[in-house]
Structure formats: C-alpha cells, structure tokens
Amino acid sequence: MARVALVTGGTRGIGAAISKALKIAGYSVAASYAGNDAAAEKFKSETGIGTYKWDVGSFDECAAGVKKVEADLGPVEVLVNNAGITMDGAFHKMTPEQWNKVVNTNLGSLFNMTRQVIEGMRERKFGRVINISSINGQKGQFGQVNYSAAKAGDIGFTKALALENAKLGITVNVICPGYINTEMVQAVPLAVLEKSILPQIPVNRLGEPEEIARAVVFLAADESGFFTGSTMTINGGQYHA
Secondary structure, three states: OOOEEEEOOOOOHHHHHHHHHHHHOOOEEEEEEOOOHHHHHHHHHHHOOEEEEOOOOOHHHHHHHHHHHHHHHOOEEEEEEOOOOOOOOOHHHOOHHHHHHHHHHHHHHHHHHHHHHHHHHHHHOOEEEEEEOOHHHHHOOOOOHHHHHHHHHHHHHHHHHHHHHHHHOEEEEEEEEOOEOOHHHHOOOHHHHHHHHHHHOOOOOOEOHHHHHHHHHHHHOHHHOOOOOOEEEEOOOOOOO
16 A cells, blocks of 8 residues: 655645655655645646645644545655745835744644644654755745744754654654745746856756655655654755754
8 A cells, every 4th residue: 555645735846846756656645735726737637646725824724634635545644844935025024914924834834734644643653744944944034034934943843843753653854945946936037046046056056846856755765764853955055054
C-alpha cells in the first residue's frame, strides 16, 4: 500500500513540483489549494493527482479537508506544509490585516494542518512532517517583517515538534529555500533580478522547484528516520544559518 502524502499549496510553484515528485516516488498524493480553481484543474488533469480546496488559515476547514483526503486515500502519513502568501510593506505602514493574514497563513497553518494528523501518526508510530520555510525566515528581509516572523516561527515549530515526537517514529524537518524560479520570482523585473538578486547568489542562478522537491522526497522516505529537527538550507550558497 502506497503511503499517503498531503501537500498544502500543492498545485502551483514549489508545491506542484513537490506533489509531482512524491507521486513519481510512489506516494499516493493529495494536493490542497486555496483559490485558483483554473490552476488546480489544469494541475489535476495533467498529473492525475487529486486536488482539494480549503483555507489553511482556518482550523475548521483544515479538519474537514483532511477528513475528506483520508476518506478518499487513507491516513495521511506524510504532511508537507508548503502553503504560503506574502503581503509586503514597510513595518511602520503595515496594517493589522497584512500582519494577521500572513502570520496566520504561513505559521498558523502549521498548527491547523499538523494538529489534524499528529494523533494518527503517533498511534501508528510513523509520520513525516516537512515544513517549507524561507531564507527570509533565517536572515530577515526588508519589507517582510510579517513574512520573516512567520517563517522564522516555522523553524521553531519544527524543532519543538520534532523533540515531542522523536520516540514515536515521527520526524519533523524544515526546508528553507532561497530564490526559486516560480511565478512569484518571475514577476520581479528582469533588471532588478540581474542587478540586485542574482549577484547575491554564489551559484549565479535561481533555484528550480524540482530541487526543493528532491529534498522533500528524501525527508519523506522511510529510510530518513534519523533526520529530524533539522533545517535544510537550499539557497545556492546565498546564506548560511
């Protein structure tokens, strides 16, 4: 029986690459998404991966969504908390909405999602929780106090949850990608990319979503049980924690 993997924000960008890589690796995959129905339908038709729509910022929606996934596929054994948003702005002009929405989606979602599956993982004495943070959660970023705070919180969440569950066959790890070639980065003007971003990256290129997905497949494997509480930094040498 293939292990069941659930990827939040799993139909676009890094999440889509993770979903596809896990399927290729033999997992039974479910991909959740928040709002882009057209992209989700296209992803589903191209990959055959089941898609499920809910807001990871809502505990109740996560509970209902996970219940639906488990009814369709079986107990979730691998959870990839990938969903995230940005609402950038200088802190002295930041609104409560910008703060609350970003923190709730990027950090609160880890509670909302992981809480739905952790008891089952503990009962079965197996589980893989993989959180996608960011280089900006490690080093900070101008105009992203909300995002950086949430992504730093993802790292603390990972370390504490790993300690609580280490004896039960459950690993919890976090990946911190640098600048990855996704829609979000592609929207940056070419001149800004070439002048301000690429020079900061020693390998002199953007990362590819598939490079993050490869790390997720490694962490999800049964054979990766000694790897827990760890921060995997994938940023082309841009920053060393």
